[in-house]
Amino acid sequence: MDTELLRTFLEVTKTRHFGRAADNLYLTQSAVSFRIRQLESQLGNALFSRQRGNVHLTAAGERLQPYAEAILQTWSRARQDVALSDSRNNQITLGASALVWEFDGLSDWISRIYGAIPELALRLETVPRQAQAKQILNKSVDVVITSEPPKIDDLMVNKVRDYQLQLVCHQSDCGMSDIKDFPLIYLDWGTRFAVDHSRINELQKTPILHTHSSKMALEHLLNNGGVGYLPSPVIAHSVESGELHLVNNAPVMEQSLYLVWRDDNEKVELLNSLLDVAFSEVSERV
Secondary structure (H helix, E strand, O other): OOHHHHHHHHHHHHHOOHHHHHHHHOOOHHHHHHHHHHHHHHHOOOOEEEEOOEEEEOHHHHHHHHHHHHHHHHHHHHHHHHOOOOOOOEEEEEEEOHHHHOOOOHHHHHHHHHHHOOOEEEEEEEOOHHHHHHHHHOOOOOEEEEOOOOOOOOEEEEEEEEEEEEEEEOOOOOEHHHOOOOOEEEEOOOHHHHHHHHOOHHHOOOOOEEEOOHHHHHHHHHHHOOEEEEEHHHHHHHHHHOOOEEOEOOOOEEEEEEEEEEOOOOOHHHHHHHHHHHHHHHHHHO
16 A cells, blocks of 8 residues: 555545645645545545535544554654664664653653663654553554553563652642642643542642643743642752742652563563663662
């Protein structure tokens, strides 16, 4: 199958418009329409319902979408693997949610990996938390770094760092009774965090900001005030400088980061080398 057909299909899926898809792909609209017809002919099903000003996926198109994304991602990895040079002859694809990629210290860890494994080529992917297990199992990524490792057989789960989620606010010397009227910033840190958060009576109110970005949550707190739980590495500098303050007697939520991969991954020796760097360096920072 021509991967350009799948790329065109995904662009139309994203834009819901043949003209905008054509602009994004630097094609004519007729070329985009022709590619979609080709793909539909190969698959024997209509992929889009075409109504004036309203292009949307058919049931067949919805079923194709995850396969198209996986095929293109695998093809991209294959091209990079084949093109590896003698000096960069091993590649690992590392996935994490956007929230985890914002975690302070990860970029330093990546740099140290290159220092420890000089022949390595890394491919970094943003993978939503709910899709991580699937992408490990179908080999779209080699390894993920996550705070909520999937509970699935045949996966290796390795803890690489402990950290805390701490409650901070804009006002100094605050206790739990003082924060009831503060605007709530809710950083969505996963299911376990949501359960723990729901048990804190003082925080049971509608957040003025609900986000998956620790940087957005931090900047909002700094610029507008309020109260919310953020990872300790993210707030360390702001607390040290006095811009934010820990809430007195607030529950502290213990968390960890894990590396997870398939136990039959053919790159297991390389992954263990990556893990050795993670353990040795992270332990110094905790």
